[in-house]
Amino acid sequence: MKLSLAVTIAVLSLASACSSSEEPETNIVTTTTTPEVESVVKSPEQELVETLWDRQASRPGANIERVFNLYRQKAAVGPRNIACWDPELVEVDLCAELVNAMALLDVPLSEIVPLLDSLELPWRLVGRDCEPQAVTLDIQAGRVNLETIDDVVVAYTVERAEGKWDRVAVEREICVDSPEGD
Numbered sequence: 001m002k003l004s005l006a007v008t009i010a011v012l013s014l015a016s017a018c019s020s021s022e023e024p025e026t027n028i029v030t031t032t033t034t035p036e037v038e039s040v041v042k043s044p045e046q047e048l049v050e051t052l053w054d055r056q057a058s059r060p061g062a063n064i065e066r067v068f069n070l071y072r073q074k075a076a077v078g079p080r081n082i083a084c085w086d087p088e089l090v091e092v093d094l095c096a097e098l099v100n101a102m103a104l105l106d107v108p109l110s111e112i113v114p115l116l117d118s119l120e121l122p123w124r125l126v127g128r129d130c131e132p133q134a135v136t137l138d139i140q141a142g143r144v145n146l147e148t149i150d151d152v153v154v155a156y157t158v159e160r161a162e163g164k165w166d167r168v169a170v171e172r173e174i175c176v177d178s179p180e181g182d
Contacts, residue, residue: 055111062103071119102115104146105154105168105170108153109152123146125147126157142158154169154174
C-alpha cells in the first residue's frame with residue numbers, strides 16, 4: 001500500500017507541475033546574420049557603357065531586348081563575327097538585325113561607338129559632313145560603316161559576306177549637292 005501511495009503522490013505532483021498556470025521563463029536568443037555583400041566596383045568604361053545602353057533603350061525605335069537576344073545568338077555561333085560571315089549558320093543576318101534594332105540614326109557618334117564595341121561589332125567612319133573618308137576595300141562581314149554630320153550618325157551600312165548591303169539613312173535629305181556656278 002505504501003508503494004501505491006508513493007506512486008500516486010508522484011503522479012499527482014508531476015501532473016500539478018505540468019499544469020501550472022505560471023509560464024516558465026525562457027531566454028530565447030534569436031540571432032540573425034546578414035551576409036556581407038561585396039560592393040561591386042565598376043570601371044569608368046563599364047559605367048559609361050551601362051549609362052549609354054540605358055539612354056539608348058529610351059530612344060524611339062530602339063529594341064534593346066532584341067539587341068541583347070541577337071547578341072547572345074551571335075555569340076553562341078562563334079567568336080567575334082563568325083555568325084556574320086556564314087549566313088547558313090543562322091536563319092537571319094544577325095549582325096544587320098542587331099544593328100537595326102539599336103536605332104543608330106540621329107545619335108551622337110560618341111555614344112554609338114562604345115555600344116558597337118561592347119557588342120564586338122567592328123565599325124568605321126566612311127563619311128563625315130558629306131565628305132567621303134579614306135577606307136580600305138576589304139570586306140568584314142558585320143562591320144558597320146557609319147556616316148555622320150556634325151558627329152551625329154545619319155546613315156549606316158552593315159557589311160555582308162555575300163548579297164546586297166542595305167544602307168539605312170535618316171528620312172531627311174542628308175547632303176545636298178551644291179549647284180554648279182556659272
